[in-house]
Amino acid sequence: MARQLLxxxxxxxxxxxxxxxxxxxxxxxxxxxxxxxxxxxxxxxxGRGFVQAESExxxxxxxxxxxxxxxxxxxxxxxxxxxxxxxGLSYIxxxxxxxxxxxxxxxxxxxxxxxPSQQDYNQIVHGGGHGDFxxxxxxxxxxxxxxxxxxxxxxxxxKYRSIAVVLTDGSIGQMMEPAELPEMRPVKFMxxxxxxxxxxxxxxxxxxxxxxxxxxxEQANLRMARRWEEIEANEVRFKEYYLDDADxxxxxxxxxxxxxxxxxxxxxxxxxxxxxxxxxxxxxFPAKVLKEVAxxxxxxxxxxxxxxxxxxxxxxITNNCVPIEFFARLGGxxxxxxxxxxxxxxxxxxxxxxxxxxxxRWLKRASAAR
Amino acid sequence: xQTEVIISGFGGQGTLFAxxxxxxxxxxxxxxxxxxxxxxxxxxGGTANCTVVVSDEEIGSPLARNPxxxxxxxxxxxxKYEPLLQPGGxxxxxxxxxxxxxxxxxxxxxxxxxxxIAEKLGGQRLANMVMLGALxxxxxxxxxxxxxxxxxxxxLPARHQKFLPAxxxxxREGAAVKAQ
Numbered sequence: 001m002a003r004q005l006l007x008x009x010x011x012x013x014x015x016x017x018x019x020x021x022x023x024x025x026x027x028x029x030x031x032x033x034x035x036x037x038x039x040x041x042x043x044x045x046x047g048r049g050f051v052q053a054e055s056e057x058x059x060x061x062x063x064x065x066x067x068x069x070x071x072x073x074x075x076x077x078x079x080x081x082x083x084x085x086x087x088g089l090s091y092i093x094x095x096x097x098x099x100x101x102x103x104x105x106x107x108x109x110x111x112x113x114x115x116p117s118q119q120d121y122n123q124i125v126h127g128g129g130h131g132d133f134x135x136x137x138x139x140x141x142x143x144x145x146x147x148x149x150x151x152x153x154x155x156x157x158x159k160y161r162s163i164a165v166v167l168t169d170g171s172i173g174q175m176m177e178p179a180e181l182p183e184m185r186p187v188k189f190m191x192x193x194x195x196x197x198x199x200x201x202x203x204x205x206x207x208x209x210x211x212x213x214x215x216x217x218e219q220a221n222l223r224m225a226r227r228w229e230e231i232e233a234n235e236v237r238f239k240e241y242y243l244d245d246a247d248x249x250x251x252x253x254x255x256x257x258x259x260x261x262x263x264x265x266x267x268x269x270x271x272x273x274x275x276x277x278x279x280x281x282x283x284x285f286p287a288k289v290l291k292e293v294a295x296x297x298x299x300x301x302x303x304x305x306x307x308x309x310x311x312x313x314x315x316x317i318t319n320n321c322v323p324i325e326f327f328a329r330l331g332g333x334x335x336x337x338x339x340x341x342x343x344x345x346x347x348x349x350x351x352x353x354x355x356x357x358x359x360x361r362w363l364k365r366a367s368a369a370r
Numbered sequence: 371x372q373t374e375v376i377i378s379g380f381g382g383q384g385t386l387f388a389x390x391x392x393x394x395x396x397x398x399x400x401x402x403x404x405x406x407x408x409x410x411x412x413x414x415g416g417t418a419n420c421t422v423v424v425s426d427e428e429i430g431s432p433l434a435r436n437p438x439x440x441x442x443x444x445x446x447x448x449x450k451y452e453p454l455l456q457p458g459g460x461x462x463x464x465x466x467x468x469x470x471x472x473x474x475x476x477x478x479x480x481x482x483x484x485x486x487i488a489e490k491l492g493g494q495r496l497a498n499m500v501m502l503g504a505l506x507x508x509x510x511x512x513x514x515x516x517x518x519x520x521x522x523x524x525x526l527p528a529r530h531q532k533f534l535p536a537x538x539x540x541x542r543e544g545a546a547v548k549a550q
Binding site for chain 1: 432
């Protein structure tokens with residue numbers, strides 16, 4: 001199929017349609033609204049379900065109901081809207097149902113603003129509501145990757161009876177890039193032994209997140225934990241740039257990752273041997289490759305559009321085996337490559353240390369600069 | 371090779387659309403391209419701009435602090451982007467809407483009264499295409515005028531196809547204006 005110039009949010013919507021989306025439930029919020037708007041005409045046109053709910057709470061619980069039938073279903077929102085959905089996500093996870101959520105992150109906390117940020121890393125990777133469950137989190141950096149990961153999110157959600165989140169941001173949602181859409185897949189209910197959509201001719205099935213008998217709840221929790229181990233073993237994805245001979249490595253996901261790529265190229269042109277590791281699945285995190293990279297470089301720079309939420313994971317995984325520095329812009333401000341390049345220069349010049357806290361060193365520099 | 375262009379003006383001057391046409395031209399010429407609008411709470415008559423990055427390889431940052439080129443449709447845009455252009459960059463200025471000349475000497479400056487030219491060709495709304503033509507006439511390394519003309523033909527919405535000849539003339543008129 002030929003390349004088309006597509007807007008990120010609309011590309012995600014059409015990718016979901018082509019992945020077999022049967023029903024969508026959402027509530028408008030910038031910078032995600034084009035996704036809902038697109039589906040508001042596209043879904044009825046195809047005879048599929050679309051509901052603009054009364055709120056994010058309504059939307060997520062409609063997704064819960066649709067997921068019980070074994071339909072491919074999704075919602076989408078942006079940071080404050082996702083906060084409202086967390087209770088419902090926990091119920092969906094507790095009932096072990098497949099569902100897809102697109103989070104087009106914006107600046108915050110609170111109402112914040114509508115500019116791009118990565119403030120929901122912890123909310124999606126380490127949060128997601130109460131209880132012992134994890135959500136698959138896929139972080140695209142371009143319109144094409146947004147399409148590919150949306151399709152993948154549906155497949156992984158179904159395969160693992162899990163929630164899969166496409167964790168993107170206002171920049172990727174609003175930009176247009178040439179991209180290729182996949183072929184339209186046939187719409188069909190999942191072939192499962194758990195879905196409830198009429199019990200004629202078979203035994204009754206029951207779906208719930210309630211286990212009043214604690215040992216039964218423990219069994220459910222263990223099942224989820226084992227499933228996550230399987231996901232960790234099979235579904236890690238990342239992209240490496242210029243790491244083969246690198247003395248230094250930058251780590252960043254999504255928009256921060258692609259901005260870092262520009263800086264890495266500039267540094268390479270200056271003769272600095274630096275590479276980039278861009279996690280594509282931020283949950284499960286590419287821990288193995290991060291450890292390998294950490295062992296062979298002299299120093300690492302973590303770049304984010306939040307105050308170091310992924311940094312904590314990088315520090316935990318690398319376990320002090322490599323000096324780490326940190327750089328971020330917050331609150332909806334996108335970093336420019338020149339700012340990341342300054343940090344790469346600092347890294348290359350040294351001195352580097354595994355002592356102290358990279359976040360507080362960054363905060364001191366940032367406070368002096370602004 | 372990578373080229374970054376900022377197209378900036380008042381809302382309604384067609385800056386976002388001009389950026390999209392440039393993006394189509396780049397895409398159809400087989401290049402990588404990223405178009406990103408400024409978006410935010412804006413009032414009527416507020417500023418509207420977009421950044422277009424054209425490259426031969428995977429594009430990193432969608433934004434550029436120091437772009438290679440800028441199309442400025444009004445005075446606030448000239449004031450904002452003239453100081454930010456890369457040395458040697460191209461600045462295309464709509465003199466119909468500004469009351470001063472650029473002051474930098476280390477850039478290529480293209481001056482043209484785009485609104486007046488557009489008016490003669492059939493309407494103010496062609497000013498964005500006049501300006502885009504002027505950019506490509508003076509920065510042919512990114513995409514060619516022929517690429518742009520083909521893209522406008524292919525991607526102008528069906529309901530606007532009747533305006534195609536005027537748009538093509540506007541591009542040519544703009545391209546005929548050379549840097550000072």
